[in-house]
Amino acid sequence: MRVNEKRIYALNDISNIGNPDSCGGPVLYWMSREHRVQDNWGLIHARMLAGDSRPLVVVFVMSPSFMCATFRQCDFMLKGLEEVAGGLSKLGIPFVLRVGSPAAELVKFANEIGASVVVTDFNPLKMEQSWQRAAAGALHIPLMEVDGRNIVPARFVSDKHEYSARTIRLKIHRLLFEFLEEFPKITPMNISPPDVDPPDWNGAYRAINVDRSILPVETDPGEIAASIALQFFIKNKLKNYAEKRNDPNAEATSRLSAYFNFGQLAPQRAALDVHGTGGGEGQDAFLEELIVRRELSENFCFYNPDYASLNGAPNWAVKTLDEHRADPRQYVYTREEFEQGRTHSLLWNAAQNQMRRTGYMHGYMRMYWAKKILEWSPSPEDALKTAIILNDRYQLDGRSPNGYVGALWSIAGLHDRAWKGRPVYGTVRYMNERGCRRKFNVNEYISRWS
Ligand code: FAD
Numbered sequence: 001m002r003v004n005e006k007r008i009y010a011l012n013d014i015s016n017i018g019n020p021d022s023c024g025g026p027v028l029y030w031m032s033r034e035h036r037v038q039d040n041w042g043l044i045h046a047r048m049l050a051g052d053s054r055p056l057v058v059v060f061v062m063s064p065s066f067m068c069a070t071f072r073q074c075d076f077m078l079k080g081l082e083e084v085a086g087g088l089s090k091l092g093i094p095f096v097l098r099v100g101s102p103a104a105e106l107v108k109f110a111n112e113i114g115a116s117v118v119v120t121d122f123n124p125l126k127m128e129q130s131w132q133r134a135a136a137g138a139l140h141i142p143l144m145e146v147d148g149r150n151i152v153p154a155r156f157v158s159d160k161h162e163y164s165a166r167t168i169r170l171k172i173h174r175l176l177f178e179f180l181e182e183f184p185k186i187t188p189m190n191i192s193p194p195d196v197d198p199p200d201w202n203g204a205y206r207a208i209n210v211d212r213s214i215l216p217v218e219t220d221p222g223e224i225a226a227s228i229a230l231q232f233f234i235k236n237k238l239k240n241y242a243e244k245r246n247d248p249n250a251e252a253t254s255r256l257s258a259y260f261n262f263g264q265l266a267p268q269r270a271a272l273d274v275h276g277t278g279g280g281e282g283q284d285a286f287l288e289e290l291i292v293r294r295e296l297s298e299n300f301c302f303y304n305p306d307y308a309s310l311n312g313a314p315n316w317a318v319k320t321l322d323e324h325r326a327d328p329r330q331y332v333y334t335r336e337e338f339e340q341g342r343t344h345s346l347l348w349n350a351a352q353n354q355m356r357r358t359g360y361m362h363g364y365m366r367m368y369w370a371k372k373i374l375e376w377s378p379s380p381e382d383a384l385k386t387a388i389i390l391n392d393r394y395q396l397d398g399r400s401p402n403g404y405v406g407a408l409w410s411i412a413g414l415h416d417r418a419w420k421g422r423p424v425y426g427t428v429r430y431m432n433e434r435g436c437r438r439k440f441n442v443n444e445y446i447s448r449w450s
Contacts, residue, residue, distance in 0.1 A: 320426025
């Protein structure tokens, strides 16, 4: 049950004092990003460290108000965690839910149970990294991170911000044979767990301090639902994926992004199962998005702390957007008008409605949607802010590296190149409704979502 050591990274240097082999306290897995029992390298590593001689405890610390999150996302997350708690309990592993400041609560809990070592998840985003740094500094035992999100671990695949999909693709493909391996199963514990409080789910629901007007959507949360969605995609949609994935009416994409975002499904599980279908265009196209594009986003956010601002955009794009800053805009909308879907464009409003109602917008429409926000906002800075705020507020897959990269790609040329110059956009790639009409039945999309 070994985890490739290239997935593991020491977040503090306390390995001598709290040597896991010489200290008998429980192993603590601080679940933060990977909310699943199976196919979870962090949990597998924690289980391996516990072995037969130390108990294993899983703790999740919920921050009551979290960066633009709404009740929709919190509900999806808590229901998923409830399922995790049930799955862990069958393996003799207690799940503890704490509410509060993540680093402080984690350290408090680790001290309470006399933990000997803490294992946690890799996360490229700034807030989560600051929690990890604070915990690493306050703990007197080792804190180690395991990358359970990237097939080729982000710290290992590259030590710098990769310029484009082309540059990271080569690196990923060279290493896939080593990392795209089957997961071992988590085996049940045969040692009694320490006495800990059971999770208070109702208390957690009461504690969350977010906008409760954005309601849950129909997508079923959790590891089981994620696995069903993956198998449904493989059986029914994968064969059409290459041809139809850019048609928002076709329902040809996987709809797995919310499960990946909440760690309810390992991208590596999806890659293994899709890989196992035996080839074809659909498989290649899907693995390109799932592995190369997604891991490029992780790379960008990890190495560029300006991932949510124009400072993160390439120089050529910042320059061209600046040169066109004063260009007259045919339409300018406020954030509220965008949010309510009150623009002149029925197509844009339909995309906004799809996101508001379902917590998901089709990938092709996301590009069009963000580019029009650039065209109809007073400045590129405003546009980026609006796109990120709305994306994070309504999408179940929001507040993720893919979201920040998607917004910067659309509005500020990230991972793209310069195209023919135009008003407002400069040489940032342009999209219009006519282009959409060439690709798919725009009227059908509008009538479905207006
Ligand atoms: P599929 O086509 O089935 O793809 C499978 C998986 O591959 C996705 O779940 C995702 O993990 C990954 N993937 C697909 N397309 C991309 C891409 N372009 N870049 C990186 N990874 C990709 N994705 C998010 O996960 N969260 C977001 O908040 C998000 N916001 C976006 C905002 C904008 C403005 C743009 C242009 C793109 C955004 N994307 C985001 C990327 C992409 O649109 C979604 O990942 C995809 O639409 C999710 O649907 P799916 O799971 O059916 O995708």
